[in-house]
Amino acid sequence: MVLLSTHEAVxxxxxxxxxxxxxxxxxxxxxxxxxxxxxxxxNESDSDAERKRVQEKIELSDPAYVSRVLxxxxxxxxxxxxxxxxxxxxxxxxxxxxKGLLIGFDYQAGAQVYIVxxxxxxxxxxxxxxxxSGLLCDGTPIxxxxxxxxxxxxxxxxxxxxxxxxILKEYNLEEKLRPDEEQLYMxxxxxxxxxxxxxKEIPRYKRSE
Numbered sequence: 001m002v003l004l005s006t007h008e009a010v011x012x013x014x015x016x017x018x019x020x021x022x023x024x025x026x027x028x029x030x031x032x033x034x035x036x037x038x039x040x041x042x043n044e045s046d047s048d049a050e051r052k053r054v055q056e057k058i059e060l061s062d063p064a065y066v067s068r069v070l071x072x073x074x075x076x077x078x079x080x081x082x083x084x085x086x087x088x089x090x091x092x093x094x095x096x097x098x099k100g101l102l103i104g105f106d107y108q109a110g111a112q113v114y115i116v117x118x119x120x121x122x123x124x125x126x127x128x129x130x131x132x133s134g135l136l137c138d139g140t141p142i143x144x145x146x147x148x149x150x151x152x153x154x155x156x157x158x159x160x161x162x163x164x165x166x167i168l169k170e171y172n173l174e175e176k177l178r179p180d181e182e183q184l185y186m187x188x189x190x191x192x193x194x195x196x197x198x199x200k201e202i203p204r205y206k207r208s209e
Contacts, residue, residue, distance in 0.1 A: 001047060001050070002042060002050060003077070003080060003117070006034060006050075006053050007058065009038050010058055011024055011060065012070070012073045013034075015070060015203060016170065016172055016202070017172045019203060020203040021066040022063045023203075025060055025061055025065070028058055029061040031057035032057055033055075033057055033058070034058055037120070038054065038119065040120075041119050042054035074098055077100050077117045081095060081100070081102040081115050081117060081123065084115050084125055085104050088104075090106055090115075091106075092104045099198065099200060099202065101115070101198060103115075106127065109127060111127045112127075112128040113125060113126065114128070114190075116194070119170055120170065129187055136185050137153060137154050137186050138151070138154075138185070139151035139154070157186075161186065171197055173196050176196045177189075177196075
């Protein structure tokens with residue numbers, strides 16, 4: 001089940017790909033299908049209603065309506081972020097609802113926690129960590145340690161890569177990573193990604209030219 005409605009998901013996607021609410025309304029003045037990513041997500045839903053709804057062309061010709069849709073999406077996402085923070089007993093440091101991001105701290109784990117909303121994967125809870133049992137993502141020991149037996153990558157390697165790639169795609173951050181950041185282990189690259197999302201300029205705050 002997708003948290004957002006079809007209109008909310010489309011507006012959220014377009015907004016985070018650099019379009020103002022007025023530009024979104026102009027683009028959808030004539031009915032058109034949702035972006036491919038949205039179509040894929042809704043078509044994978046377990047809900048027959050969601051799969052059917054996304055196949056219909058969308059009209060969003062009124063900028064005021066688009067703004068209301070964006071605000072509805074923002075409120076739903078903020079509620080989901082705060083709910084996850086509460087269930088994980090986090091101390092909330094900041095909530096950036098227009099960016100789908102909550103930053104908190106888990107005193108039991110002694111770690112900063114990032115909670116991010118994605119259309120495809122839902123709400124992601126990511127604990128800041130340097131390793132798993134003293135090993136890096138590919139199984140390399142931290143520091144000068146030696147591998148005992150065959151080096152094995154983290155069992156969550158593929159899942160983490162898919163999660164980070166989804167965040168990069170949905171928040172249009174793929175081109176924001178520097179070449180050196182692209183080479184980082186995911187434990188380090190993830191922090192770079194979350195920092196870029198937190199610092200991202202979004203259309204609502206762009207100065208008119």
